[in-house]
Amino acid sequence: VSLKPGNRKILSVSALPPANVDSKRLAVWSGYVVINGTDGTSLSLPYQGVSGSLKSTTVLLPDQAWMSWSNESNRGLYPTPDPAPANYTFTLPPPGTATNDDLLPMIYYNLAMGSRIVRADIVPMTTCPPKNLTVDDPLGGKYKTIGQHPSFPLRWNPRGRIRGLWDGALNNGQYAPAGKYKFVFRALRLFTDESKLENWDVAETQPFRLEYRT
DSSP, X not given: OOOOTTOXXXXXXXXXXXXXXXXXXXXXXXXXXXXXXXXXXXXXXXXXXXXSOSTTSOSEEEEEEEEEEGGGGGGOSSOOOOOOOTTEEEEEOXXXXXXXXXXXXXXXXXXXXXXXXXXXXXXXXXXXXXXTTOEEOTTSSSOEESOBOTTOSEEEEXXXXXXXXXXXXXXXXXXXXXXXXXXXXXXXXXXOOTTSGGGEEEEEOOOEEEEEOO
């Protein structure tokens, strides 16, 4: 397209993604459009695209969450902690008295992609859950919960391994009663509506028991 001085024209340009690319790997491609002037000036307009769907990409795999111990965090900057055995009993100090010297439960999950919101619901696994704490799933799913880890929900999460200690506290200021539980982590997929249950990826920890020292 050639233009005379003072004239204008609107152009629409569409880029075609490269062929023979595995869309599941979310290949990133880019380029630029060059505009040259007869006076020797030029302008470049960059563009970028992704092959595949970010909205349908899993951000949290179902087997990437478990319970471990606080001393596992001493193994390095980004270690993968060993999981505790299923139905392991964590014995905690009385509520509100935990210190850095106590051996505490450690939550762990691994995000394959970033997520705008991550929930960490504590789900009772007994036939008679705590009546004064247990509520229906806030997302409208199948779980009953007594609350979340006090650091959750977490917002604007990068991909990678996340660890956190737990002294039995809930995000409502109370403490989980002694009993049998599991953590249910749910991460919102990219560019999706948090009000729709199908947009959350789910990973459950192994069941565990919680007791307090007297």
